[in-house]
Amino acid sequence: MKDIFQRFSRRAKIIFIAAGASALIIAIIMVAAFEPVTRRLVAQDAVCNTCHLPWEFNSDVRLTATKPHQAKTDQPKSQAQCVDCHLPQGRLNAIFAYTHFVSFTDLFGKFRDLDAERAGDWIPPRAATAFRVRDRLFETDSGTCRTCHIEKEIKPKRARGVNAHKLALEEKKTCIACHYNQVHRPVDLRKNAFEQPAPVGNKQSNLSKGTGND
Numbered sequence: 001m002k003d004i005f006q007r008f009s010r011r012a013k014i015i016f017i018a019a020g021a022s023a024l025i026i027a028i029i030m031v032a033a034f035e036p037v038t039r040r041l042v043a044q045d046a047v048c049n050t051c052h053l054p055w056e057f058n059s060d061v062r063l064t065a066t067k068p069h070q071a072k073t074d075q076p077k078s079q080a081q082c083v084d085c086h087l088p089q090g091r092l093n094a095i096f097a098y099t100h101f102v103s104f105t106d107l108f109g110k111f112r113d114l115d116a117e118r119a120g121d122w123i124p125p126r127a128a129t130a131f132r133v134r135d136r137l138f139e140t141d142s143g144t145c146r147t148c149h150i151e152k153e154i155k156p157k158r159a160r161g162v163n164a165h166k167l168a169l170e171e172k173k174t175c176i177a178c179h180y181n182q183v184h185r186p187v188d189l190r191k192n193a194f195e196q197p198a199p200v201g202n203k204q205s206n207l208s209k210g211t212g213n214d
């Protein structure tokens with residue numbers, strides 16, 4: 001390595017090192033910018049709208065089925081973007097925006113299980129997607145909601161909300177378990193939605209009761 005390097009003139013060496021350093025800096029900037037560029041420039045609502053119908057999911061079009069959702073506490077007119085709720089934060093997660101655009105995965109990085117979808121009871125396609133979104137939010141403890149909302153700081157105005165939020169903290173219930181149908185056209189809850197998996201070795205769980213009824 002040293003020999004090869006000695007063959008170059010001093011000037012060539014400086015150019016060589018400068019080029020290498022710039023390439024490295026550009027690479028670092030690109031890696032750092034990947035997530036913000038994906039969220040703010042690539043995965044814009046308009047891009048989602050090329051496949052998903054605006055009247056169903058955008059709150060600002062005529063005869064929309066979606067309610068507006070404020071984005072910033074101090075700006076009542078601000079509107080949360082699709083990615084705010086649907087694409088979990090993190091540089092690796094930003095990749096799922098692209099794999100979703102080519103229909104490989106959803107925005108949480110899960111491949112579609114087509115066999116299971118075909119084998120189960122028939123569910124209207126739109127309900128099936130709503131169920132999947134709810135399941136992902138449940139699995140991730142409503143992570144995307146929590147990027148804006150801090151649970152301890154939410155102060156519901158009415159007693160019903162105060163009690164529900166006290167219960168949520170005590171029983172570690174997650175946002176989506178109560179706040180479904182918050183924005184889009186309502187879809188009924190699946191019967192066994194938001195069931196926590198039975199703890200391993202818990203004799204009281206339904207799974208190990210073995211009633212033999214089914």
Ligand code: HEC
Nearest residue numbers: 043047048050051082083086101102103106125129132133
């Ligand atoms: C190239 C087309 C395309 C684009 C662009 C696209 N999607 Fe999708 N999306 C789909 C398809 C196809 C499905 C699956 C629909 C089904 O199962 O009925 C889907 C499903 C979904 C679902 C339901 C979850 C699931 O697992 O099925 C959500 C939420 C979603 N997309 C959000 C978005 C958001 C947010 C964007 C913009 C960042 C976006 N999509 C951009 C094609 C697209």
Ligand code: HEC
Nearest residue numbers: 048052057058069080081082085129130133180181182184
């Ligand atoms: C405030 C959070 C939020 C925003 C903003 C949001 N969604 Fe959703 N979305 C949800 C939740 C929660 C569900 C799960 C179904 C339910 O309970 O409403 C969902 C469900 C969906 C589904 C599954 C089918 C259905 O109708 O339920 C699609 C597709 C979807 N969203 C696309 C979009 C697109 C496209 C945008 C942007 C134009 C968007 N969403 C903006 C929270 C949001």
Ligand code: HEC
Nearest residue numbers: 070071072073080081084085144145148149175176179182
């Ligand atoms: C981009 C930031 C952002 C995201 C993401 C977000 N919210 Fe909100 N949300 C707000 C702001 C800001 C308000 C209005 C001020 C307030 O009440 O805190 C609000 C209001 C609410 C309200 C009360 C007002 C109403 O419409 O009834 C509920 C409930 C709520 N959000 C639930 C959710 C859930 C559930 C999710 C995840 C699916 C979510 N939010 C995702 C920012 C966000």
Ligand code: HEC
Nearest residue numbers: 145149151154155156157158160161164168173174175178
């Ligand atoms: C056990 C059910 C439950 C859970 C879990 C829950 N909420 Fe709520 N939340 C409620 C009820 C009920 C209200 C009151 C609604 C009303 O008065 O119309 C409320 C009210 C709110 C409000 C409105 C506060 C206001 O200004 O009045 C926001 C924002 C909110 N919830 C966000 C969240 C977020 C974010 C999470 C997850 C961290 C969450 N909630 C978890 C039941 C729940």
